Amino acid sequence: MSAGPPVDVDFARRLPKIETSVRIAANAATQLHAHLTGSISRECLHDIWVTKSAKDPDLHVQDPLVAIPPGKVDYDIKTAVLREFQDDGLVYIELRTTPRAIPEAGVTKEDYVRTVLDILKAHNDDSRNTMRAFLIVSIDRRNSIAEADEVVDLAFKYKSAGVVGVDLCGDPARGDIRIFQDSFVRAKAEGLKVTLHFAESEPSSSDLELQTLLSWNPDRLGHVIHVKEEFRKVIEQQAIGVELCLSCNVHAKMITGTYSDHHFGMWRHTSVPVALSTDDVGVFCSPLSQEYYLAAQHFNLDRNHIKALCERAVDSIFTGPAEKARLKEIYATWDGWEA
Numbered sequence: 001m002s003a004g005p006p007v008d009v010d011f012a013r014r015l016p017k018i019e020t021s022v023r024i025a026a027n028a029a030t031q032l033h034a035h036l037t038g039s040i041s042r043e044c045l046h047d048i049w050v051t052k053s054a055k056d057p058d059l060h061v062q063d064p065l066v067a068i069p070p071g072k073v074d075y076d077i078k079t080a081v082l083r084e085f086q087d088d089g090l091v092y093i094e095l096r097t098t099p100r101a102i103p104e105a106g107v108t109k110e111d112y113v114r115t116v117l118d119i120l121k122a123h124n125d126d127s128r129n130t131m132r133a134f135l136i137v138s139i140d141r142r143n144s145i146a147e148a149d150e151v152v153d154l155a156f157k158y159k160s161a162g163v164v165g166v167d168l169c170g171d172p173a174r175g176d177i178r179i180f181q182d183s184f185v186r187a188k189a190e191g192l193k194v195t196l197h198f199a200e201s202e203p204s205s206s207d208l209e210l211q212t213l214l215s216w217n218p219d220r221l222g223h224v225i226h227v228k229e230e231f232r233k234v235i236e237q238q239a240i241g242v243e244l245c246l247s248c249n250v251h252a253k254m255i256t257g258t259y260s261d262h263h264f265g266m267w268r269h270t271s272v273p274v275a276l277s278t279d280d281v282g283v284f285c286s287p288l289s290q291e292y293y294l295a296a297q298h299f300n301l302d303r304n305h306i307k308a309l310c311e312r313a314v315d316s317i318f319t320g321p322a323e324k325a326r327l328k329e330i331y332a333t334w335d336g337w338e339a
Contacts, residue, residue, distance in 0.1 A: 004304030005338060007296035011303065013289040016091040016330045018313050021195070021222055021243040021277035023138075023169075024081065024097040024116070082123050086131040088287045091330055093131060094318060095120070096167050098138040099154055113137060113154050117162045124162075132326075134164045134319060136195065139180060141170035148183040156190045164318035165193035165219070172197065172204035177212060184216040193318040195220040195243070199227045200254060214238075220275075220316055225254060225263060232270075241273040241316030246294050247286035248279040259298040268299070273316035274309060303337050 046065045053059050085093055097116060099109035113135075120133045137155045139148045155163045166187045168180065184194055196213050199205040200223035210231050213221075220241040227235070235242070244264045249255045255262060267274050276291045286294075295301055301309070314327045 004302040004307075006302055007293060007306060009289075009293055011336060012293035012296070013089055014336050015089055015289065015292060015306065016310070016327075016334055017089050017288050017292065018275060018310065018317065018327065019085065019090050019093045019277060019288050020220065020241075020275045020313075020317060021245065021279055022085075022093065022095060023279070024095055082120075082129075082131070082133055085288075086129060088289050090131045090288060092317060092323065092327055093133050094136050094164060095133060096136045096138050096169070098140050098169070099151055109150065110154060110157075113158060113163070114161075117158055120162050132319075132323065134162050136165045136167045136193075136318070137163055138167040138169045139183065141168065141172070141175035141177060143170075143175075143180075145179050145183070148180050149186075152183050152187045152190075152192070155187065155192050159190075159192065163192075165195055167194075168196045168213075170197075172201040177209060181212070181216070188217055193219045195222060195318075197222045198224050199231075200225055202226055219318065222277075222279075223249070223254070224267070225249065236270050236272055239272060241275060241313075242267050243275050243277045245277050245279040246291055259294055262298070264295060265299055268309065273312045273314075275313040275316055276309070307331060307337055 046063060049061060049064055052061070081095075082093075095116075097112075099113050101107060101109045101112065116135055120135060123129055123131075123133050135158075137151050139151045143151070152166060155166050166184065168177065168184070187194055194216060196216070196218045197204075198213055198218075198221035199210060205226035207228075210227070214231070214234055217238075218240055220243055221235065222243040223245065224235070224242050244262070244267060246259055246262050246264060249262060250259055264274070264276075276288065276295060278286060278288050278291060292306060295309075296306065311328065311331050314324050314331070317323060317327070
């Protein structure tokens with residue numbers, strides 16, 4: 001490959017980008033809860049206010065009938081979250097969330113998933129938006145078998161509405177992932193894509209755990225830090241995509257050293273699709289454009305290298321041929337490759 005123009009901050013920001021591994025940030029999830037509970041009528045909130053006021057005369061909260069005008073919607077996740085990603089140059093995103101219930105508000109896990117999908121649909125249906133957004137639902141390592149099965153049920157039920165896959169996430173030191181074997185096998189059998197947090201810490205990188213995870217035939221793996229050569233070969237042979245989060249791994253001290261020591265330097269020379277990701281931009285304060293800029297600076301990547309990286313990442317997305325064709329067309333025709 002001949003040398004291409006250098007990568008600067010402006011190029012990284014304008015670059016059309018694919019994000020496959022970002023969770024709905026904690027603050028956005030909290031606001032989403034507010035959006036969900038906002039579906040309770042003003043009258044119901046008024047009744048709660050009356051009861052609370054009677055029990056606590058010192059309660060200084062305005063009557064919801066006064067504070068909330070009829071029809072008011074005070075939270076819009078597509079402005080708070082999706083717009084930020086689109087403004088950073090993203091043209092495709094797979095958001096992740098763990099379905100959660102809000103019992104005190106009468107909100108079920110299904111209500112939660114349906115609400116997120118409604119928001120993503122509204123975004124995708126708006127022709128002014130250049131980024132397409134989809135959803136991956138997560139099974140947490142702390143979940144029970146029944147909870148994991150419920151996540152797969154929801155993923156399959158809403159597959160046609162924008163759910164594109166199932167994720168395994170959570171504290172790598174918690175739980176026995178073998179209990180989720182049937183859940184993930186069923187997810188694959190039902191046509192769902194699978195991505196797994198893989199070898200992100202030494203306690204979760206035993207031969208038994210990694211063999212178990214690979215036996216589920218995942219489509220992508222996240223972090224892939226503590227990986228023996230024998231497992232790297234399997235990942236390459238099966239053409240499993242990898243999701244790499246430079247800032248997350250460095251700031252959380254998941255790797256030894258700094259950016260230039262990151263295993264991105266090894267994986268980018270393999271045959272597998274490599275997708276740079278943010279994991280949680282709200283925590284690590286590094287948007288995807290910054291991740292591309294950091295990769296370019298620490299691994300001497302020029303614009304030709306970045307183009308090849310982006311084009312390979314297209315093959316790892318969880319949607320179908322139409323989206324892949326759209327993204328490949330974007331990369332083939334973008335006018336920013338030349339200085």
